[in-house]
Amino acid sequence: MIRLILFLLTLLCFSTVSFAELRPPSDGTNAPSSSFPSTVNGYQPKWWKEAIVYQVYPRSFKDSNGDGIGDLKGITSKLDYIQGLGVNVIWLSPHYDSPNADNGYDIRNYRKVMAEFGTMADFDELLAGVKQRHMKLILDLVVNHTSDEHAWFVESRKSKDNPYRDYYIWRPAKDGNVPNNWTSFFSGSAWKLDPTTGEYYLHLFAEKQPDLNWDNPKVRNEVYDLMKFWLDKGVDGFRMDVIPFISKREGLPDLPPEAMAKPQYFYAMGPHLHEYLREMNKEALSKYDVMTVGEAFGVTLEQTPTLVDERRDQLNMIFNFDAVRLNRDGDRWRDWTLPELKAIYTQENQALDVHSWNTVFLSNHDNPRVVSAFGNDSPQYRVASAKALATMLLTLKGTPFIYQGDELGMTNYPFTSIDQFDDIAVKNAWKAMVVTNQVPADAFLAEMRKTSRDNARTPMQWDKSPNAGFTTAARPWLAVNPNYLAINAKQELSNKGSIYHYFRDMADVRRSSLAFVYGDYQDLDPANPKIFAYTRVNGAEKYLVVLNFSTDAVTYQLPDGIKAGQLVISNLGGTNETGDTLHLKGWEARVYKL
Numbered sequence: 001m002i003r004l005i006l007f008l009l010t011l012l013c014f015s016t017v018s019f020a021e022l023r024p025p026s027d028g029t030n031a032p033s034s035s036f037p038s039t040v041n042g043y044q045p046k047w048w049k050e051a052i053v054y055q056v057y058p059r060s061f062k063d064s065n066g067d068g069i070g071d072l073k074g075i076t077s078k079l080d081y082i083q084g085l086g087v088n089v090i091w092l093s094p095h096y097d098s099p100n101a102d103n104g105y106d107i108r109n110y111r112k113v114m115a116e117f118g119t120m121a122d123f124d125e126l127l128a129g130v131k132q133r134h135m136k137l138i139l140d141l142v143v144n145h146t147s148d149e150h151a152w153f154v155e156s157r158k159s160k161d162n163p164y165r166d167y168y169i170w171r172p173a174k175d176g177n178v179p180n181n182w183t184s185f186f187s188g189s190a191w192k193l194d195p196t197t198g199e200y201y202l203h204l205f206a207e208k209q210p211d212l213n214w215d216n217p218k219v220r221n222e223v224y225d226l227m228k229f230w231l232d233k234g235v236d237g238f239r240m241d242v243i244p245f246i247s248k249r250e251g252l253p254d255l256p257p258e259a260m261a262k263p264q265y266f267y268a269m270g271p272h273l274h275e276y277l278r279e280m281n282k283e284a285l286s287k288y289d290v291m292t293v294g295e296a297f298g299v300t301l302e303q304t305p306t307l308v309d310e311r312r313d314q315l316n317m318i319f320n321f322d323a324v325r326l327n328r329d330g331d332r333w334r335d336w337t338l339p340e341l342k343a344i345y346t347q348e349n350q351a352l353d354v355h356s357w358n359t360v361f362l363s364n365h366d367n368p369r370v371v372s373a374f375g376n377d378s379p380q381y382r383v384a385s386a387k388a389l390a391t392m393l394l395t396l397k398g399t400p401f402i403y404q405g406d407e408l409g410m411t412n413y414p415f416t417s418i419d420q421f422d423d424i425a426v427k428n429a430w431k432a433m434v435v436t437n438q439v440p441a442d443a444f445l446a447e448m449r450k451t452s453r454d455n456a457r458t459p460m461q462w463d464k465s466p467n468a469g470f471t472t473a474a475r476p477w478l479a480v481n482p483n484y485l486a487i488n489a490k491q492e493l494s495n496k497g498s499i500y501h502y503f504r505d506m507a508d509v510r511r512s513s514l515a516f517v518y519g520d521y522q523d524l525d526p527a528n529p530k531i532f533a534y535t536r537v538n539g540a541e542k543y544l545v546v547l548n549f550s551t552d553a554v555t556y557q558l559p560d561g562i563k564a565g566q567l568v569i570s571n572l573g574g575t576n577e578t579g580d581t582l583h584l585k586g587w588e589a590r591v592y593k594l
């Protein structure tokens with residue numbers, strides 16, 4: 001007995017000491033939960049590492065009042081649907097007051113709900129409904145920029161000596177022209193001349209999205225205050241929009257020629273980024289048990305641990321864009337290969353040690369539909385490939401993020417005309433490329449059918465009624481995909497073999513073992529162009545995932561020493577195959593316990 005107590009004491013001391021040794025000098029602001037000593041496969045267990053996140057784009061989710069625009073009451077009415085999917089965190093795209101130049105990513109008032117989406121009472125009701133179901137809600141924090149209609153900017157542009165002038169980034173003309181050669185992600189220069197004072201303001205996105213000046217401590221404190229406003233209501237964290245862009249390079253130097261194609265790597269990771277994130281953590285986040293995920297556009301894998309290593313008190317995890325943008329060369333579509341995708345997952349795993357955490361996602365409101373971009377959206381393979389992708393997303397290492405509609409296998413939209421688009425990115429690009437005769441309209445539209453953000457933004461397809469049951473209005477804000485008669489939630493729910501139900505089963509598989517969360521990841525066959533086979537191992541718990549990323553039937557010989565054991569789940573059913581040779585149909589996915 002005494003020996004046992006001594007042993008336990010030693011263990012306790014050892015873990016405390018070794019943990020303290022690993023920590024960087026503390027400024028005393030760490031959340032108490034971060035000193036929890038026990039680990040799983042080397043990782044500190046956290047609820048957000050074990051979570052499955054579902055992204056809701058409010059404008060397109062469910063319209064409750066027949067004005068053609070999704071709203072908060074609509075989301076509240078569908079919480080059982082979301083919970084039934086087996087997810088437990090909802091990421092809500094911006095719901096704040098906004099003139100909608102960029103669908104809410106241009107915020108006019110951070111403490112007000114967008115009138116089209118409802119009221120603060122509707123928000124409180126949504127949050128209560130989420131909590132009642134033991135789920136969590138994270139908000140979109142868009143603080144690299146505001147709307148030009150935000151009160152701060154309305155003041156800022158009035159005069160050079162306005163108290164809010166330094167809330168934004170103003171520069172005089174340089175040789176009668178823009179202050180530097182920075183470009184906006186929505187085409188053209190990132191500078192806009194404001195006639196009132198004759199100076200330019202910086203906007204990395206739309207003209208109506210002026211960049212905040214984070215070097216001004218007043219701006220930073222405003223942001224921490226608004227974060228606390230929502231955290232005090234009980235929200236469970238934030239997805240942080242283009243957060244690596246908040247600190248701008250000293251002197252705002254020109255983009256060098258080699259940075260022009262992908263300027264995000266030049267804009268991101270400015271000199272004070274870490275300092276500001278630590279300050280944000282100290283002033284706001286550390287006071288709550290919440291999760292943060294940074295949209296890390298322009299961050300390299302090598303830089304990632306500097307943002308997410310838990311000993312640095314910055315972010316919990318980031319969205320790395322390597323996988324989701326594998327199908328892009330700059331902004332243009334490129335055909336990707338499976339070995340490339342596998343290499344990215346392996347590199348991500350190698351770049352992050354037990355102190356860092358990752359996300360897994362292949363879609364969101366800025367990218368085409370996952371089944372169209374990474375699966376096969378033909379009638380023959382749509383269901384199988386959507387299920388295969390769900391199998392992958394829920395068994396890779398990192399917190400999975402699923403975008404609304406992907407659980408139904410919703411597809412890209414068959415755009416045929418520029419009038420069918422809403423997205424400012426598309427409209428500006430049309431003006432810059434087609435109207436100027438640089439790109440023929442047909443070629444532009446063909447490209448947009450593959451890459452446009454509006455592919456993901458068409459309304460949720462709930463049932464077979466007009467406009468897919470999304471709205472009772474004659475016209476929704478963006479047209480419903482004409483395939484809604486075949487692809488809709490009602491049908492998915494009533495069919496046990498649907499993507500929705502498979503997703504739910506996969507979520508249960510993921511939850512059945514911590515090996516899927518914290519277990520080691522190993523790609524068994526990196527060069528195979530059709531098969532993605534990997535293991536997840538936590539001590540004695542071992543799982544094998546085999547995915548056929550092709551339409552071909554493949555006889556797959558497992559590498560030496562590996563034998564498929566007990567089948568846990570498969571997307572096509574009807575197999576009890578075990579052993580070292582597997583006969584996989586096109587887009588077949590299987591998970592085995594080894």
Ligand code: TEU
Pocket residue numbers: 102105106142185205241242295297365366425
């Ligand atoms: O997106 C950041 C971003 O830089 C890209 O994903 C961008 O949408 C794309 O390159 C444009 O073609 C975030 C939001 O997710 C996006 O919806 C916003 O438009 C953008 O920031 C500005 O807030």
Ligand code: CA
Pocket residue numbers: 063064065066067068069070071116
């Ligand atoms: Ca509405």
